[in-house]
Amino acid sequence: RARYQTVCQLVEVKQHFIENLSYKCNTLKKELRDAPGSTTVFSAAIMELFTQDLSMDDLAQLPLDDLADWLQKKGRGRFKDPQDLAKTIQKAVRTSYRLDKAVNQSVDIVLSVFVREIRGLEKAIKDLDKAIEDLVQAIPEYQCVTSIPGVGKVYAAGLLAEIGQIERFKDQANLAKYAGLFWKKHESGKHSRENTPLTKKGNRYFRYYLVEAANSVRHYLPEYQMYYRKKYQETPKHQHKRAIVLTARKFVRLVDTLLRNHQLYTPPRSVIEK
Numbered sequence: 001r002a003r004y005q006t007v008c009q010l011v012e013v014k015q016h017f018i019e020n021l022s023y024k025c026n027t028l029k030k031e032l033r034d035a036p037g038s039t040t041v042f043s044a045a046i047m048e049l050f051t052q053d054l055s056m057d058d059l060a061q062l063p064l065d066d067l068a069d070w071l072q073k074k075g076r077g078r079f080k081d082p083q084d085l086a087k088t089i090q091k092a093v094r095t096s097y098r099l100d101k102a103v104n105q106s107v108d109i110v111l112s113v114f115v116r117e118i119r120g121l122e123k124a125i126k127d128l129d130k131a132i133e134d135l136v137q138a139i140p141e142y143q144c145v146t147s148i149p150g151v152g153k154v155y156a157a158g159l160l161a162e163i164g165q166i167e168r169f170k171d172q173a174n175l176a177k178y179a180g181l182f183w184k185k186h187e188s189g190k191h192s193r194e195n196t197p198l199t200k201k202g203n204r205y206f207r208y209y210l211v212e213a214a215n216s217v218r219h220y221l222p223e224y225q226m227y228y229r230k231k232y233q234e235t236p237k238h239q240h241k242r243a244i245v246l247t248a249r250k251f252v253r254l255v256d257t258l259l260r261n262h263q264l265y266t267p268p269r270s271v272i273e274k
Contacts, residue, residue, distance in 0.1 A: 132154050176252045
């Protein structure tokens with residue numbers, strides 16, 4: 001739960017960072033998002049670039065090769081095309097409005113504070129992850145959950161910590177209800193409402209780890225990827241959010257089965273035959 005709370009703090013600080021960065025370079029987030037193979041504003045190199053002493057005009061006039069070399073050095077060679085990234089950044093800088101000098105100085109101070117806070121919280125999460133990985137090995141059931149492709153020790157620990165003994169729950173439906181993964185029925189005569197909100201009355205920590213684990217699992221198991229895509233295409237609104245929550249609901253059944261039967265995950269027979 002301490003990890004979950006730290007993650008929530010990190011999300012909030014990142015939101016504040018984006019808000020203040022938009023004052024300084026209001027088109028940067030959009031340009032990075034639209035550029036193919038680009039990065040995010042939370043890249044260590046990008047955060048450092050926009051919190052150093054260079055003004056926006058300095059960045060706009062910096063030779064492209066120099067900026068590309070700087071990005072590649074600070075990014076430790078991780079950028080596939082530093083030249084393209086440098087062009088994207090300079091385009092955002094040139095198309096953004098300019099702040100008054102005093103206002104710009106204030107924004108720079110705030111951004112620097114948020115960067116330090118982001119780095120501190122990210123380190124805290126890494127330390128918590130290491131501690132969780134050390135502790136979870138003493139839990140017999142963790143092998144059942146980590147046998148599912150895409151579920152690591154941290155997600156497994158989060159699930160097991162909130163579930164406790166699986167025998168506490170009558171069945172998988174009861175387990176899903178405990179997480180708040182159920183929907184109220186909205187019906188009037190023969191009419192059934194299509195858009196029904198999630199209740200969210202259950203254990204928010206358990207729900208968080210179910211959703212995060214399901215989001216990871218769908219990248220490893222074709223069955224979950226197909227289910228996610230099907231649910232994604234069923235509605236034009238809140239597509240990812242709806243699809244991943246429904247995928248998490250499906251994932252509950254798998255977790256319940258493995259823990260209740262004390263067994264490891266095995267692929268469906270059709271997958272094995274292929």
